[in-house]
Amino acid sequence: MKQSDGGLAPSYHVPISRDAAHGAIVGVEVSQSGSDYRELLPGVEKVEENPGQLPEAVVVDGGFTSRENILAMDGKKVDWIGSLREGASQSAGLPS
Numbered sequence: 001m002k003q004s005d006g007g008l009a010p011s012y013h014v015p016i017s018r019d020a021a022h023g024a025i026v027g028v029e030v031s032q033s034g035s036d037y038r039e040l041l042p043g044v045e046k047v048e049e050n051p052g053q054l055p056e057a058v059v060v061d062g063g064f065t066s067r068e069n070i071l072a073m074d075g076k077k078v079d080w081i082g083s084l085r086e087g088a089s090q091s092a093g094l095p096s
Contacts, residue, residue, distance in 0.1 A: 002034060015039045017047045020059075026050050036063035041072050057081055 003009050013036065017027035027046035031039055040060065048054045057079035060069075065082050073080045 013039060015043050017043050017055075019051075036061075037066040037069055040064045040069045044073070044076065044078065054078055 003011070011032065013029075013031045013033060015027075015029050015031070015036070016025055018025050027043055027050055029039060029043055029046060033039060040058070044055065044058065054076055055078055058064075058073060058081065060080075060082040062083045065084055070080055
């Protein structure tokens, strides 16, 4: 994965999904993706697979924010709680 100094090195993301009400871990993934936003949908699908139901809501940081993710969560009827990066409202397809 590309590093902040311009070099390349082995790097991993380990997104962990947990049930906020009970604190239980309900999904874990390991990825070498250079971008968090690609990990949201597989993570939500893993949550659906483990406890057998979709989460009611996801709470994410700006790294997971993309038009595709917002629309995917809307399509699955999962509430989105997250942030947009500065100037991201246009690229996310949202009114500014």
